[in-house]
Amino acid sequence: MSISEFKKRILVADDDNKIRKFLFANLKSLGYEVQTAGDGEEALSLFEAKKFDLVLLDIMMPKLDGIGTLKKIRAESNVPVLLLTAKGEIEDKVLGLDSGADDYLAKPFALEELFARVRALLRRSETISERLNVPVKKKEFVNGPLVLNLSEQRFWINGAEIHLTGNEFKLLALFMQYKNSIISHEQILHSVWGPESISETQYIRVVVGRLRQKLKKGGLDQDIIRSVSGFGYILESTKSSLNHTDN
Numbered sequence: 001m002s003i004s005e006f007k008k009r010i011l012v013a014d015d016d017n018k019i020r021k022f023l024f025a026n027l028k029s030l031g032y033e034v035q036t037a038g039d040g041e042e043a044l045s046l047f048e049a050k051k052f053d054l055v056l057l058d059i060m061m062p063k064l065d066g067i068g069t070l071k072k073i074r075a076e077s078n079v080p081v082l083l084l085t086a087k088g089e090i091e092d093k094v095l096g097l098d099s100g101a102d103d104y105l106a107k108p109f110a111l112e113e114l115f116a117r118v119r120a121l122l123r124r125s126e127t128i129s130e131r132l133n134v135p136v137k138k139k140e141f142v143n144g145p146l147v148l149n150l151s152e153q154r155f156w157i158n159g160a161e162i163h164l165t166g167n168e169f170k171l172l173a174l175f176m177q178y179k180n181s182i183i184s185h186e187q188i189l190h191s192v193w194g195p196e197s198i199s200e201t202q203y204i205r206v207v208v209g210r211l212r213q214k215l216k217k218g219g220l221d222q223d224i225i226r227s228v229s230g231f232g233y234i235l236e237s238t239k240s241s242l243n244h245t246d247n
Helices: 003-007 017-029 040-049 066-074 090-098 111-125 166-177 185-192 201-217
Strands: 009-013 033-037 054-058 081-085 103-106 140-143 146-149 154-157 182-184 225-228 232-235
Touching (some): 009 040, 017 033, 017 111, 033 040, 040 054, 040 066, 054 066, 054 111, 066 081, 066 090, 081 090, 146 166, 166 185, 166 201, 166 232, 182 185, 185 201, 185 232, 201 225
Parallel strands (some): 009 033, 009 054, 054 081, 081 103
Antiparallel strands (some): 140 146, 146 154, 182 232, 225 232
16 A cells, blocks of 8 residues: 555445444554544535545435435535445446446445455546546547546536536546547446456446436537447547527
8 A cells, every 4th residue: 555545534424333333443454544424414514524535335324325425425526435235236236326426335345345445446546647548748638519628627518517527537538538449348447447346337337327418418419429239338529519508
């Protein structure tokens, strides 16, 4: 673990006191600074008071559940969020990911897997350029009315800024870097989520779905993200046409 990782601050929110103590002790043993909360409201109070590098959220919590807490966090921050839950059904995974979670871990889980996912999510502190192997001088990608700025981590459609979560931005940056080229599921997962998530293809489907919605809402009248069955995705060049609505 690098020196910088020892300074990372993690918020753990779980209504089970034994699990909170277990996670607190084990994450502290790795050198992380850890704070805990027993419900969603307490977690939000702590989150608003301090800057955290990672949030671990249990889905089933009193007062405000993990999904509700996640949505409130996403309204103001792109901090990496790992959902913890006893539920293992695909519907729950999709709900969490669709609400803006970066990863999902079902209980019971092995400590080694938890630590691997924590390390992977904390690597989000790397710049997008470093993560995607983009040349330092290449700070901006343009595809018709779409403009993505890597250094500022901002995205516009026809001059109007569109808010993207961290993984949405990284995935779109990867697509725009390799515009009109097919990118495999494995390449996408490795670049955006890290090698630990190399088999989690549902992550891509969820984030692609959110990107398509945001592109359409931003005025793009064509679906430029095309799925290549059984292999991956391709971002196609845009046409200049946009839907315009009166303000």
